[in-house]
Amino acid sequence: MAYQLQEINDRxxxxxxxxxxECDFSFRRRVEExxxxxxxxxxxxxxxxxxxPSGSGKTTTALKLEEELERRGISTHTISMDNYFRTMNPKTAPRTPEGAIDYESPLNLDMELLDETFTKLSRGEEVIIPKFEFARQMRxxxxxxxxxxxxxxxxIFEGIHALNDDIAGRHPEATKLYISARSNVCDGDLLRFKGTWMRLTRRAVRDFNFRGTDISTTLDMWADVRRGEKLYISPFKNKADVIIDSSxxxxxxxxKNYALPMLQAVPEExxxxxxxxxxxxxFQWFEPIDPELVARDSLIREFIGGGSYKYH
Structure with a gap:
């Protein structure tokens, strides 16, 4: 699916x-479906x-699903699979072909504990949801x-590797959802803005606003992120029962209000x-929108801040 630039600017x-x-209502309908x-x-x-993949809005989508299900009488618990990361051991950590630690690899997750957790929850048994401390890089x-x-x-267990065969493959009975910003913006037949650029922009703005990461660092990491997506995430998207476009x-x-000044400040080298x-x-092709007009429960608030959801 592609959006048309002229229609966006005219509206x-x-x-x-x-x-x-209207756009937020359209996304709400996707969540309802x-x-x-x-x-x-x-x-x-x-x-x-x-x-x-990164920058898809998984966290907000999970929270919106939780709201919708609660509204229909289904009590819902949202769990980040980040909490199932293993404590990092440099000696045994997965490596990229260049020899660096592969932070995108699903092998960083405790697959056995996830398998046990899903099985016990399905039987009505109690489990302990672990807590991963990113500051100390340990569970x-x-x-x-x-x-x-x-x-x-x-x-709802949300995470970039949730559909991996070593996770979803062990529990084919689970409902599987895949979300990504999948739509490009075109000007007639000309491609003006890629869906992957939307995710890069979201991540760059979020990391700058909330994680103290400058855009140069995010850009340097992006190649590894994309490599990880192609290896570990995209191959499993067709296993999903539902695919949601979060664009x-x-x-x-x-x-444009946030990213353009950041991009223009990146050193020429x-x-x-x-x-x-x-x-x-x-970005120059798009009419700007005052961020104050963005609804507090918009998915975009996950990245620019000022929203009504609490993110952990």
């Missing part, structure tokens, strides 16, 4: 607020696996929390300068 000029509301599929499969399994099981699913309760027609016009120039040029 912004005519009624920016109304355009944003996913909730329908989950409910229809609850008899098979109380486990939902939500996967997608602290002492800070884990108990979880037991009663009837009409489900657990919003207005988002480039909002992100940066090795990704050519791609940067393409991205800088791409």
């Amino acid at each position: 912004i000029r005519a009624d920016a607020k109304g355009f944003l509301e 996913a909730a329908n599929r989950i409910i229809n499969r609850t008899a098979e399994s109380p486990i939902v696996l939500l996967s997608g 602290n099981d002492a800070r884990g929390r108990p979880l037991k699913l009663a009837k009409n309760e489900i657990a 919003l027609r207005y988002e480039v016009s909002v992100m 940066n090795q990704r300068r050519a791609e940067l120039l393409d991205l800088i040029d791409a």
Whole structure:
């Protein structure tokens, strides 16, 4: 699916607020359709696996699914699979072909513990959801929390590797969702903004705002992130029961306010300068939107801040 640049700019000029509301409503409908599929499969399994590459909006989508399911009487627990990372051991950690630690590899996850967790939850047994401390790069099981699913309760496990064969493959009965910003923006037949650029922009703005990471560092990491996606995430997307497009027609016009100054400040000697120039040029085609118009529960708030959801 592709959006058309002229339609986006025309709608912004005519009624920016109304355009944003329409786009957010469209995404809400995608979430409702996913909730329908989950409910229809609850008899098979109380486990939902939500996967997608970096910058897809997995966390907000999981929270919106939780809201929608709760509204329909399904008590829902959302769990980040980041908590199932193993404590990093440089001696045994997976490596890239260049010899660096492969932080994108699914081998960093405790597959056996996830398997055990899904099995026990499906039987109505209690489990302890672990806690991974990123500051110390270690899992602290002492800070884990108990979880037991009663009837009409489900657990959504969200993470980039949720559909990996070593996770979803062991539990084919689970409902599987895949989310990504999948839509390009075209000007007639010309490609103006790639879906992957949307995710890069989201990640760069979020990392700068909330993780103290400058855009040069994010750009340097992006090649590894994309390599990991092609190896470990994209091959499993067709296993999903539901595929959700998280792109919003207005988002480039909002992100322009944040990303363009950051991109323009990147030193000329940066090795990704050519791609940067393409991205800088791409933003110029879009009418800007005042971020104050963005709804507090918009998926984009996960990346720009000021939203109504709490992110851990």
